Amino acid sequence: MQSTAHAFRDNVDRALVDDNLQQSLAILKVGFAERRRQAVERLPEFDALRDRGRDIKDHALAHLDFYLERFEARVTDLGGRVHWAPTAEDARAVILDICRQAGARTVTKSKSMIAEEIALNEHLEANGIEPVETDLGEYIIQLRREPPSHIIAPAVHLTKDQVAETFLEHHRKLGFDQRLTERSDLVAEARQVLRRRFHEADVGITGANFLVAETGSSMLVTNEGNADLTNTLPRVHVVVASIEKVIPTLEDAATLLRVLARSATGQEWSTYTTFNTGPRRAGDLDGPEQYHVVLLDNGRSRVLGTNMQEMLRCIRCGACMNHCPVYGAIGGHAYGWVYPGPIGAVLTPQLVGVDEAGDLPNASTFCGRCESVCPVRIPLPGLMRHWREREFERHLTPAAVRQGLALWAFLARRPRLYRLVTGIANRVLALLGRAEGRYAWLPLAGGWTKHRDFPAPQRGGTFHAQWKARGGARQ
Amino acid sequence: MSGRDQILGAIRRSLKRGALHGEARAAVERRLREHPVNIVPARTSAPPGDRVRLFEHWATFNQATVARVAAADVPGAVSDYLASSNLPAQAVMAPDPALDRYDWNSRPMLQLRRGLPVDADRVAITGALAGIAETGTLVLTSGPDHPASLNLLPETHVVILREADVVGPLEEVFTRLRARYGEGVMPRTVITVTGPSRTGDIEQQLELGAHGPRRLHILLVQD
Numbered sequence: 018m019q020s021t022a023h024a025f026r027d028n029v030d031r032a033l034v035d036d037n038l039q040q041s042l043a044i045l046k047v048g049f050a051e052r053r054r055q056a057v058e059r060l061p062e063f064d065a066l067r068d069r070g071r072d073i074k075d076h077a078l079a080h081l082d083f084y085l086e087r088f089e090a091r092v093t094d095l096g097g098r099v100h101w102a103p104t105a106e107d108a109r110a111v112i113l114d115i116c117r118q119a120g121a122r123t124v125t126k127s128k129s130m131i132a133e134e135i136a137l138n139e140h141l142e143a144n145g146i147e148p149v150e151t152d153l154g155e156y157i158i159q160l161r162r163e164p165p166s167h168i169i170a171p172a173v174h175l176t177k178d179q180v181a182e183t184f185l186e187h188h189r190k191l192g193f194d195q196r197l198t199e200r201s202d203l204v205a206e207a208r209q210v211l212r213r214r215f216h217e218a219d220v221g222i223t224g225a226n227f228l229v230a231e232t233g234s235s236m237l238v239t240n241e242g243n244a245d246l247t248n249t250l251p252r253v254h255v256v257v258a259s260i261e262k263v264i265p266t267l268e269d270a271a272t273l274l275r276v277l278a279r280s281a282t283g284q285e286w287s288t289y290t291t292f293n294t295g296p297r298r299a300g301d302l303d304g305p306e307q308y309h310v311v312l313l314d315n316g317r318s319r320v321l322g323t324n325m326q327e328m329l330r331c332i333r334c335g336a337c338m339n340h341c342p343v344y345g346a347i348g349g350h351a352y353g354w355v356y357p358g359p360i361g362a363v364l365t366p367q368l369v370g371v372d373e374a375g376d377l378p379n380a381s382t383f384c385g386r387c388e389s390v391c392p393v394r395i396p397l398p399g400l401m402r403h404w405r406e407r408e409f410e411r412h413l414t415p416a417a418v419r420q421g422l423a424l425w426a427f428l429a430r431r432p433r434l435y436r437l438v439t440g441i442a443n444r445v446l447a448l449l450g451r452a453e454g455r456y457a458w459l460p461l462a463g464g465w466t467k468h469r470d471f472p473a474p475q476r477g478g479t480f481h482a483q484w485k486a487r488g489g490a491r492q
Numbered sequence: 493m494s495g496r497d498q499i500l501g502a503i504r505r506s507l508k509r510g511a512l513h514g515e516a517r518a519a520v521e522r523r524l525r526e527h528p529v530n531i532v533p534a535r536t537s538a539p540p541g542d543r544v545r546l547f548e549h550w551a552t553f554n555q556a557t558v559a560r561v562a563a564a565d566v567p568g569a570v571s572d573y574l575a576s577s578n579l580p581a582q583a584v585m586a587p588d589p590a591l592d593r594y595d596w597n598s599r600p601m602l603q604l605r606r607g608l609p610v611d612a613d614r615v616a617i618t619g620a621l622a623g624i625a626e627t628g629t630l631v632l633t634s635g636p637d638h639p640a641s642l643n644l645l646p647e648t649h650v651v652i653l654r655e656a657d658v659v660g661p662l663e664e665v666f667t668r669l670r671a672r673y674g675e676g677v678m679p680r681t682v683i684t685v686t687g688p689s690r691t692g693d694i695e696q697q698l699e700l701g702a703h704g705p706r707r708l709h710i711l712l713v714q715d
Contacts, residue, residue: 177694289686302636312499
């Protein structure tokens with residue numbers, strides 16, 4: 018998809034006044050985080066599993082070439098095909114080619130962030146092939162022609178009434194002309210509509226949560242069962258996955274799965290956790306005749322061996338965004354590209370460039386909750402700090418910020434002058450703000466006062482002065 | 493240069509080495525061959541009787557229903573479940589020889605068809621390779637005796653699971669898969685199922701029956 022990360026500030030302004038979005042975010046903040054907390058409490062080994070999960074991913078990344086080759090050999094042994102796609106364009110071309118050779122008119126899709134990353138739907142549509150999203154949330158936003166706002170709950174920004182309106186608009190022509198008010202009726206209607214689409218589809222496209230080198234399996238985790246219908250009913254199954262998804266063994270998958278579902282939705286285990294291995298076997302009554310795996314690099318191999326490598330451990334659970342105060346205030350669309358939240362703030366500058374997405378790593382309070390919940394212990398604040406440094410080095414920071422920081426650095430290196438200047442500023446601000454107790458506008462602080470008042474300093478002087486007066490220095 | 497060479501080359505350049513060889517390669521080969529077990533939650537080490545109870549606990553926790561029956565009572569338990577759920581006494585059943593051991597003729601009113609499901613089928617009956625006590629999960633392997641669409645298309649799925657097939661952790665399933673299919677070999681699809689299909693995609697509220705079954709009923713067979 019086309020990035021709007023460069024317009025982050027405008028996106029944020031819009032998000033903060035979007036009532037429907039704010040209503041949805043209020044539920045999100047309590048729901049996911051609380052369910053995760055309960056699931057973690059039920060499993061005493063959770064933190065030890067996180068350590069092991071981190072180690073497994075680090076091991077896989079350090080031997081990535083070996084495990085990818087082994088994975089390919091296994092898939093080929095079983096009659097499947099592996100396609101290597103260095104760029105998004107390569108991946109789109111391979112998938113279109115597979116669809117054309119299958120004579121496909123419609124393809125069903127199970128939610129895949131990689132497919133979003135390579136803008137697959139737009140490419141298929143432009144070439145006369147209709148992609149049908151089958152994950153309920155993804156289906157809803159496809160009808161509305163919106164991007165996902167969360168990596169595991171793509172329609173989390175919408176209310177039930179908005180969904181009802183969308184269904185009425187798009188399902189009327191299929192004979193569903195009632196405006197629904199119950200969630201269960203909305204789910205039932207989507208089930209009926211999509212069941213037909215499952216049967217019509219010539220090709221099924223899924224992502225993968227993991228690729229297992231030992232067996233050549235691609236793994237999928239869903240709650241709806243849509244991925245299983247997508248990989249079982251059509252004649253052709255295409256898996257599109259990025260290269261860092263490969264792990265060594267089934268045992269390694271077990272460890273990562275134990276932290277994935279709990280971190281994502283607070284479930285003990287996702288409803289459907291599936292290992293797909295190759296095409297239909299002799300004697301099988303169903304399953305695809307062809308099985309393809311498209312391995313996407315799209316810049317990831319460059320991250321290996323750098324101090325940003327840890328971002329490649331990500332297993333896309335969404336816990337970092339569920340626990341992020343910034344995501345909780347602005348939602349996912351404001352981030353402007355495929356991956357929102359803290360992991361988006363780290364991945365997006367890597368994948369679309371720091372010129373485009375340099376604002377995202379600044380959208381953090383550095384509270385550290387993302388790192389504290391990450392199932393594979395990615396040091397997200399540290400990685401964001403790295404991008405801030407890159408942005409600063411490349412002089413992408415606004416001139417006012419740079420000059421302000423230079424002035425502050427000048428004063429901070431001269432303690433006596435610093436105390437003199439801050440002491441004067443403190444007294445002036447306290448005097449001028451005496452009547453109101455706060456400022457609605459201050460020169461040089463427009464960014465702050467645009468959204469809230471700046472409190473006038475209280476009696477007692479600067480922090481330094483108060484610290485000294487209370488005897489803090491003697492401790 | 494092929495895409496394959498480009499990607500593998502870029503990975504090796506970033507890792508500052510060539511293709512793995514010698515002792516480094518032998519070590520990863522060994523790790524794959526030995527597939528060491530990582531951390532297994534202590535809750536899975538219950539003795540067999542407790543293991544079945546643990547399975548029941550987690551399956552129910554995840555909105556499945558569970559009934560424990562003797563082998564001779566399986567057809568009756570299926571009929572009774574369908575009647576109590578207001579479903580017709582009809583089902584499509586997996587062509588799995590393991591299900592022939594139950595005396596289906598004891599319930600002549602129960603109409604069973606073996607094979608693939610069609611849209612009109614409201615109930616599917618299948619066996620399972622195993623049940624995982626750790627999470628109340630069923631392990632369903634595809635094959636000539638068990639088409640995967642049986643697990644997905646009908647609204648109600650009745651699974652017949654022998655208590656002896658209830659294992660502790662997921663890792664024991666891998667042991668069984670390797671014993672049955674060979675090292676590093678898997679059937680076309682292995683679906684692990686925990687409760688009925690569900691979605692939280694509308695206002696984050698749980699709704700059952702998104703695309704797969706709305707009801708998952710497990711008959712735990714004592715033998």
